[in-house]
Amino acid sequence: MLIRSLKALSAAVYSSALFFYATAISIFAALEKIHQYEAVIGLEVHAQLRTQSKLFCGDSTAFGAQPNTQVSPVSLAHPGTLPVMNKAVTELAVKLGLALQCTMVRHNYFARKNYFYPDLPKAYQVSQHTAPICRGGFLTLSNHKKVLLNRIHIEEDAGKSIHDLDEHFTYLDFNRAGIPLLEIVTEPCIHSAADAYDYLTQLRRLVRWLGVCNGNMEEGSMRCDANISIRLKGETKLGTRVEVKNLNSIRHVKLAIDFEINRLIELTENGKQIVQQTRSFDAEKGTTFSLRTKEDAEDYRYFPEPDLPPIFLSEAYLQSIQSALPVLPEALFQKYTGQFQLAPNIAQTLCADKEDADFFERLLQHTSSIKAAANWVVGPVKSYCNEHQVDLSNFPLSFSTLADLISLVESGKLSFGNASGRVFQTLINQPGRMPEEVAIALNLIQEKDEAATEAWVNEVMNKMPEKVKEYQSGKKGLMGLFAGEVKKLSKGKADMAVVNKILLEKLN
Numbered sequence: 322m323l324i325r326s327l328k329a330l331s332a333a334v335y336s337s338a339l340f341f342y343a344t345a346i347s348i349f350a351a352l353e354k355i356h357q358y359e360a361v362i363g364l365e366v367h368a369q370l371r372t373q374s375k376l377f378c379g380d381s382t383a384f385g386a387q388p389n390t391q392v393s394p395v396s397l398a399h400p401g402t403l404p405v406m407n408k409a410v411t412e413l414a415v416k417l418g419l420a421l422q423c424t425m426v427r428h429n430y431f432a433r434k435n436y437f438y439p440d441l442p443k444a445y446q447v448s449q450h451t452a453p454i455c456r457g458g459f460l461t462l463s464n465h466k467k468v469l470l471n472r473i474h475i476e477e478d479a480g481k482s483i484h485d486l487d488e489h490f491t492y493l494d495f496n497r498a499g500i501p502l503l504e505i506v507t508e509p510c511i512h513s514a515a516d517a518y519d520y521l522t523q524l525r526r527l528v529r530w531l532g533v534c535n536g537n538m539e540e541g542s543m544r545c546d547a548n549i550s551i552r553l554k555g556e557t558k559l560g561t562r563v564e565v566k567n568l569n570s571i572r573h574v575k576l577a578i579d580f581e582i583n584r585l586i587e588l589t590e591n592g593k594q595i596v597q598q599t600r601s602f603d604a605e606k607g608t609t610f611s612l613r614t615k616e617d618a619e620d621y622r623y624f625p626e627p628d629l630p631p632i633f634l635s636e637a638y639l640q641s642i643q644s645a646l647p648v649l650p651e652a653l654f655q656k657y658t659g660q661f662q663l664a665p666n667i668a669q670t671l672c673a674d675k676e677d678a679d680f681f682e683r684l685l686q687h688t689s690s691i692k693a694a695a696n697w698v699v700g701p702v703k704s705y706c707n708e709h710q711v712d713l714s715n716f717p718l719s720f721s722t723l724a725d726l727i728s729l730v731e732s733g734k735l736s737f738g739n740a741s742g743r744v745f746q747t748l749i750n751q752p753g754r755m756p757e758e759v760a761i762a763l764n765l766i767q768e769k770d771e772a773a774t775e776a777w778v779n780e781v782m783n784k785m786p787e788k789v790k791e792y793q794s795g796k797k798g799l800m801g802l803f804a805g806e807v808k809k810l811s812k813g814k815a816d817m818a819v820v821n822k823i824l825l826e827k828l829n
């Protein structure tokens with residue numbers, strides 16, 4: 322009996338080992354196949370510009386208004402209406418173009434892109450085709466790779482079709498019709514979903530930094546179409562692409578690209594033809610599905626827009642915008658990690674958006690303790706703002722109060738724990754008070770007096786004679802425990818440099 326079950330057991334082990342082996346081989350083979358291919362990705366980003374009014378008329382661009390309340394006859398394409406160019410749009414386009422090192426097209430003009438769709442009242446979209454405002458340029462990723470840009474052009478947004486309010490009818494909201502967009506188009510030079518993710522993260526930071534676009538993908542202010550194809554490594558010709566439309570989060574872009582790469586490889590491996598297609602992403606399933614076969618440029622019957630004059634960019638105009646550009650996040654990061662010697666993760670946080678960087682820079686006008694100032698901004702200040710959902714611009718303490726707090730800690734009068742804890746709290750509740758006065762009132766000024774410190778040290782050592790013995794027999798790591806106990810006992814008032822000195826004297 323025992324022998325028989327042992328035999329059965331060994332057979333089972335043997336067959337599962339075989340199964341495991343076979344699975345491993347097939348996974349390995351699949352991986353091997355995937356590695357023979359290279360993904361090629363080009364991204365088109367639509368960024369709504371932060372102008373007060375629309376591209377060709379005075380209608381408001383504010384988000385979230387009642388449907389069809391921001392719609393003049395121009396937005397609705399009533400007969401006889403004519404477009405008038407919004408100058409602020411040109412300025413924002415030039416700003417972004419210069420920040421991305423594009424070549425500015427000094428004489429650029431609009432074209433009509435003809436298609437019929439209910440949310441497009443004119444039955445054509447005014448866009449730029451043969452003469453976009455910017456050509457070329459690039460954006461550097463965190464891994465230092467460069468993503469080359471093909472162009473940036475100006476165009477108008479369409480209205481919004483709402484399909485899920487009624488079973489039988491589609492609703493139309495034209496508030497969005499005519500809102501200015503920049504379309505930022507990369508070359509097909511991205512080769513992984515991770516790089517696409519980083520590109521969008523950097524681009525979003527840049528458009529926000531420049532005040533070009535608010536970058537809110539959930540609200541549709543920034544949208545991305547991802548074009549994806551695959552080819553065998555070493556091949557230089559582009560494969561047939563699919564385009565996944567209107568991805569409304571950076572995470573979705575990454576998921577959709579990974580899904581498509583795998584799908585395209587599988588199709589190819591199974592001997593199937595890839596057809597040029599427009600697809601959509603199903604966020605719930607994490608998959609994509611076909612919307613239509615893709616139209617080509619000829620289908621749009623582009624021709625120059627007769628109702629708008631071309632845009633001329635003078636040298637003086639370009640100069641004036643160039644000289645007003647703020648320091649860009651990459652350069653600031655270099656300065657913080659180089660000249661300021663800040664840790665890369667701290668510098669990264671400070672450069673994540675312009676509001677943070679500006680706050681830090683303003684604080685530096687009140688203190689020369691650069692590292693401490695950086696730690697205060699990314700630490701207590703930002704935590705407070707996150708917790709209470711306030712913008713940095715509404716942070717309740719003044720820069721000079723923060724600077725005073727920093728200098729109390731730097732001079733050893735107050736521990737960082739108490740400064741960022743009880744003193745910070747009290748100041749937030751009573752912003753007019755002075756940090757030092759609060760620290761005195763709360764009895765938190767650090768004790769430099771050796772006698773008082775010695776008393777705390779004695780008390781701690783008497784409380785834990787076992788630990789003292791262990792320390793003396795070689796467990797030097799216990800030093801931290803003793804110091805921590807003294808800190809607790811003194812309620813943070815003990816000056817830790819003095820504590821460590823006395824502890825060492827007593828223990829050894």
Ligand code: ADP
Pocket residue numbers: 361362363364365471506507508509510548549550559560561562617618
């Ligand atoms: P359209 O405007 O018709 O979508 P474009 O030629 O302007 O087409 O290209 C749009 C985007 O698709 C660009 O970012 C481009 O880099 C990318 N792209 C074009 N061909 C391919 C391809 N074969 N594989 C991946 N991306 C591609």
Ligand code: MG
Pocket residue numbers: 365546564
């Ligand atoms: Mg496209």
